[in-house]
Amino acid sequence: MTVIEKLQQALGDEAVRTSPEDLSVYAFDGTAILFQLPTCVVLPESVDQVATILTIANDMATAVVTRGSGTGLAGGSVPSPGCIVLCLVKLNRVLEVDTANLTMTVEPGVLTQKIADTATAAGLFYPPDPGSIKISTIGGNVANNSGGLRGLKYGVTRDYVMALEVVLADGRVLQTGTKCVKDVAGFSLRDLFIGSEGTLGVMTKITLKLIPPPETKATMLGLFDQMTDAARTISAIIEARIIPCTLEFLDRTTVACVEEFAHIGLPTDVEALTLMEVDGHPAQVAEAADQIEKIALEHGAREVRRASSEEEATRLASARRTAFSALARRAPTVILEDITVPRSELAKMVAAVERIAKEHDLEVGTFGHMGDGNLHPTFLTDERDKVEMQRVEVAMKEMFQTAIDLGGTITGEHGVGLAKKPFLRGALGDVPLDVMKSLKGVFDPKGILNPGKIFD
Amino acid sequence: MTQPTQAASPEQENLLKGLDYSIVQQCMHCGMCLPTCPTYAETLEERSSPRGRIALMRGVADGRLEVSEDFAKEMYFCLGCLACQTACPAGVDYANLFEHARAEIERTGVLATPRRTRIRSIALRWLFPSRRRLHTLGWMLRLYQWTGLQWLVRASRVLYLLPRWLRELEPLTPKVSRRFTAAEHGRRLASQPTLPRHRVALLSGCVQDLAFADVNADTIDVLQVNGCEVLLPADQQCCGSLHGHNGELELARELARVNIDAFDPASLDAIIVNAGGCGSHMTHYDRLLADDEQYAQRAKIWSEKVRDIHEFLVEIGMRTPTSVLDMGGAVTYHESCHLRHGQGVSQAPRKILASIQGLELVELPEADWCCGSAGIYNITQPEMSMQLLDRKMGHVEGTGATIVATGNPGCAVQLQHGLRRKNIHGTVVHPVTLLAQAYRAEEPETDQNEEK
Numbered sequence A: 001m002t003v004i005e006k007l008q009q010a011l012g013d014e015a016v017r018t019s020p021e022d023l024s025v026y027a028f029d030g031t032a033i034l035f036q037l038p039t040c041v042v043l044p045e046s047v048d049q050v051a052t053i054l055t056i057a058n059d060m061a062t063a064v065v066t067r068g069s070g071t072g073l074a075g076g077s078v079p080s081p082g083c084i085v086l087c088l089v090k091l092n093r094v095l096e097v098d099t100a101n102l103t104m105t106v107e108p109g110v111l112t113q114k115i116a117d118t119a120t121a122a123g124l125f126y127p128p129d130p131g132s133i134k135i136s137t138i139g140g141n142v143a144n145n146s147g148g149l150r151g152l153k154y155g156v157t158r159d160y161v162m163a164l165e166v167v168l169a170d171g172r173v174l175q176t177g178t179k180c181v182k183d184v185a186g187f188s189l190r191d192l193f194i195g196s197e198g199t200l201g202v203m204t205k206i207t208l209k210l211i212p213p214p215e216t217k218a219t220m221l222g223l224f225d226q227m228t229d230a231a232r233t234i235s236a237i238i239e240a241r242i243i244p245c246t247l248e249f250l251d252r253t254t255v256a257c258v259e260e261f262a263h264i265g266l267p268t269d270v271e272a273l274t275l276m277e278v279d280g281h282p283a284q285v286a287e288a289a290d291q292i293e294k295i296a297l298e299h300g301a302r303e304v305r306r307a308s309s310e311e312e313a314t315r316l317a318s319a320r321r322t323a324f325s326a327l328a329r330r331a332p333t334v335i336l337e338d339i340t341v342p343r344s345e346l347a348k349m350v351a352a353v354e355r356i357a358k359e360h361d362l363e364v365g366t367f368g369h370m371g372d373g374n375l376h377p378t379f380l381t382d383e384r385d386k387v388e389m390q391r392v393e394v395a396m397k398e399m400f401q402t403a404i405d406l407g408g409t410i411t412g413e414h415g416v417g418l419a420k421k422p423f424l425r426g427a428l429g430d431v432p433l434d435v436m437k438s439l440k441g442v443f444d445p446k447g448i449l450n451p452g453k454i455f456d
Numbered sequence B: 001m002t003q004p005t006q007a008a009s010p011e012q013e014n015l016l017k018g019l020d021y022s023i024v025q026q027c028m029h030c031g032m033c034l035p036t037c038p039t040y041a042e043t044l045e046e047r048s049s050p051r052g053r054i055a056l057m058r059g060v061a062d063g064r065l066e067v068s069e070d071f072a073k074e075m076y077f078c079l080g081c082l083a084c085q086t087a088c089p090a091g092v093d094y095a096n097l098f099e100h101a102r103a104e105i106e107r108t109g110v111l112a113t114p115r116r117t118r119i120r121s122i123a124l125r126w127l128f129p130s131r132r133r134l135h136t137l138g139w140m141l142r143l144y145q146w147t148g149l150q151w152l153v154r155a156s157r158v159l160y161l162l163p164r165w166l167r168e169l170e171p172l173t174p175k176v177s178r179r180f181t182a183a184e185h186g187r188r189l190a191s192q193p194t195l196p197r198h199r200v201a202l203l204s205g206c207v208q209d210l211a212f213a214d215v216n217a218d219t220i221d222v223l224q225v226n227g228c229e230v231l232l233p234a235d236q237q238c239c240g241s242l243h244g245h246n247g248e249l250e251l252a253r254e255l256a257r258v259n260i261d262a263f264d265p266a267s268l269d270a271i272i273v274n275a276g277g278c279g280s281h282m283t284h285y286d287r288l289l290a291d292d293e294q295y296a297q298r299a300k301i302w303s304e305k306v307r308d309i310h311e312f313l314v315e316i317g318m319r320t321p322t323s324v325l326d327m328g329g330a331v332t333y334h335e336s337c338h339l340r341h342g343q344g345v346s347q348a349p350r351k352i353l354a355s356i357q358g359l360e361l362v363e364l365p366e367a368d369w370c371c372g373s374a375g376i377y378n379i380t381q382p383e384m385s386m387q388l389l390d391r392k393m394g395h396v397e398g399t400g401a402t403i404v405a406t407g408n409p410g411c412a413v414q415l416q417h418g419l420r421r422k423n424i425h426g427t428v429v430h431p432v433t434l435l436a437q438a439y440r441a442e443e444p445e446t447d448q449n450e451e452k
Helices: A003-011 A020-025 A047-060 A112-121 A138-144 A189-193 A227-239 A252-262 A282-298 A310-321 A323-329 A343-359 A386-405 A421-428 A430-443 B021-025 B038-043 B050-061 B069-077 B083-087 B094-108 B114-127 B131-146 B149-156 B164-172 B181-187 B207-211 B213-225 B241-245 B249-263 B276-282 B296-305 B309-315 B347-354 B382-399 B409-421 B431-440
Strands: A040-042 A064-067 A084-087 A094-098 A103-106 A161-167 A173-177 A202-209 A216-224 A246-251 A272-280 A301-306 A333-336 A363-369 A374-381 B198-202 B228-231 B270-273 B306-308 B331-334 B403-406 B427-429
Touching: A003 A040, A003 A047, A020 A040, A020 B050, A020 B069, A047 A064, A047 A084, A047 A161, A047 A202, A064 A138, A094 A112, A103 A112, A112 A138, A138 A202, A161 A189, A173 A189, A216 A227, A216 A282, A216 A310, A227 A246, A227 A272, A227 A282, A227 A301, A227 A343, A246 A252, A246 A310, A252 A310, A252 A323, A252 A363, A272 A282, A272 A310, A282 A301, A310 A323, A323 A333, A323 A363, A323 A374, A343 A363, A343 A374, A343 A386, A374 A386, A386 A421, A421 A430, B021 B050, B021 B094, B038 B382, B050 B069, B050 B094, B069 B094, B083 B094, B094 B241, B094 B249, B114 B131, B114 B241, B131 B149, B131 B207, B164 B409, B181 B213, B198 B213, B207 B213, B207 B409, B213 B228, B213 B309, B213 B431, B241 B249, B241 B276, B249 B296, B270 B276, B270 B296, B270 B309, B276 B306, B276 B409, B296 B306, B306 B309, B309 B347, B309 B431, B331 B347, B331 B382, B347 B431, B382 B409, B403 B409, B403 B431, B409 B427, B427 B431
Parallel strands: A040 A084, A064 A084, B198 B228, B198 B270, B270 B306, B331 B403, B403 B427
Antiparallel strands: A094 A103, A103 A202, A161 A173, A161 A202, A216 A272, A216 A301, A246 A272, A246 A363, A333 A374, A363 A374
């Protein structure tokens, strides 16, 4: 019996999608260019079904690529050749909001936005807000340890995961972590699964930490005539020991694209725009906002504008989240990078991105979470232009090397997947990579889980 | 009668392949459209999402996928509500892609069955392109409804003798107006402003003309109150949106040409539409006729002059009515997809409603979510259509409003059906009708339409 027949026998014929149409729409994620048809697609509706699918796949040594909404930006959920796509969007129940312990337990297919909204409805706050929050699933967020616009003050997804239920490659179900604030009973397997990109197990239940929401916030826009001035401002804010919740930045090209889509009156005649937000106690917020304004003006800001209302602040943050997609207005193919450097090195990195793009005659739109040192230089290109694509490749390598030389990393929040795989050994060195591979062998001896991602 | 589906000849280019590739390539599959897609929200199947459908279309354009029955069914499962277009930061021209995909399906005839071909021939080729035939149908329906025959038919369950698809259609038959638009316009010629500030022409529409001629009459009234001379070109025909959205691009082009000739756009300040579905299509005459040497230039002028009535009234700074209306209940506003997503008109209707004193306006949750009407979708996909209608009516009930205002006849018919289906006591009106009532309430003694 083939793997398809076995799955059909276990789940029913209808549950296993094999038509060319169904295979085509699960052949990609949010990453440019990458495309690979799977063998079949399954959308389980219970943990038992997930375990059944994995048991069959393991028996038949067939690859399984787990995905949610497919918004990944490093090809982590692009099918491996011959694989089963395990799409978890139908495992989408909020199981519990525990207001006594300030936790929420959900299935992996719940949308991040729904988690944020559910927390808000309970008078609580779930801070991680990746750009794709409206459609990304929490399972994907945990598997990639997603960041977002509030990382600077509130951290990333890892900081909010308390417990996981995971189906292992052989179909066994593992629980790791508890609702306890302190828990040192054995290795923290939970932390191993976070950011493992579907290579170690399939998460089926996630318990998240929630916090009380900030009382108030102030949102500001900094207008700069030079990119490096914006970068210096960010570094200076951190150096002044102010920790805003958001310190975002967009360059001229990105601002133009976002404004074209969102029509919210962003200034399009600037070289860089910073979105700066502080939250907390009203008195602290007011003081920090004044300080930030002063620092920005001292470091060459042409002007600092304050959002007049909560709605305007939300509009600005929402617009910022569309930056990557909006850049697609400029070119048929957009290739997004995710380099991150220590915040003191921001100005150097920003200057290097500009220089490298110019040297290779490439159009690059840059935006990112400057407060985290996390930049998203985005190549605006056309995949059909092979010559230009080669130049993109070279420029990308140079940017990675610069980031590493400055003490940074090749990916801050998108993950390694397929897109960054060739550069991982160079970034980490041999020993960490060898240990990772050994661990992978323990969890997934037959190598069925998302094979070929992160490393070969 | 010509056949709606010509057999695909090999020398003819696949219509999706023929599209500018940059349109196909524009989607960078970020997924931002997914949460706004009603069919994705109901099914959670990627193929039933905008990103999935675009991937299928690209597959056909690239020659990787056939124009299969599965492909065709998916393209007809799409509502064409264009919510994805509003959500798309990358600016994908989904309407264009979608129309070409459906046209390609009809060109290859992959869904053709004798019955489907017959129905399409009658509706798209015979009935809708002819104002005379539409009016004849209107008269017949009027007789059916006014003689009490409709009551008898509904009460006697004689409908069960009809085939299922026809039986399920009956409850959706709108009530036919007592006068058609031309007669309403004729009665108002004396009220044209002597020194008009704007010279505009009204599209009377097909469903609007048969079932909602009073909305057209109200539209003429509010325009006249605001200093517009309102023309009603006699030779106008159906706008062709039904054809454009259902794979009959050539027919849509023919109708566009007829209307451009009938309206003479260069002589007008604006071409006014009060039906969201028609307006959305009419703004695209320029794209539709871009390759037509004789008409391209005038189509461009046409597209620039098309204005939804709400948008136009706000643009010209409409006069705020001085009366206080008591509607006996709150009003909520449902956004027609092709008004909101097709034309980007969202605030203007709300501004008009808010300008009416005494009117309590309650915001409808998911106001911009499709009600399931979607042109003829409620006929072709009754199951999903009713699922969406139930979702909509749930929200309507939650507002406690007794009046649902909406700017498209298709939505109006669907929502009226929804109210009956859910036993909700309420009415569906066009925002312009409320505005007209408010103007009339200012000077009731001079109102020439008191009988209404």
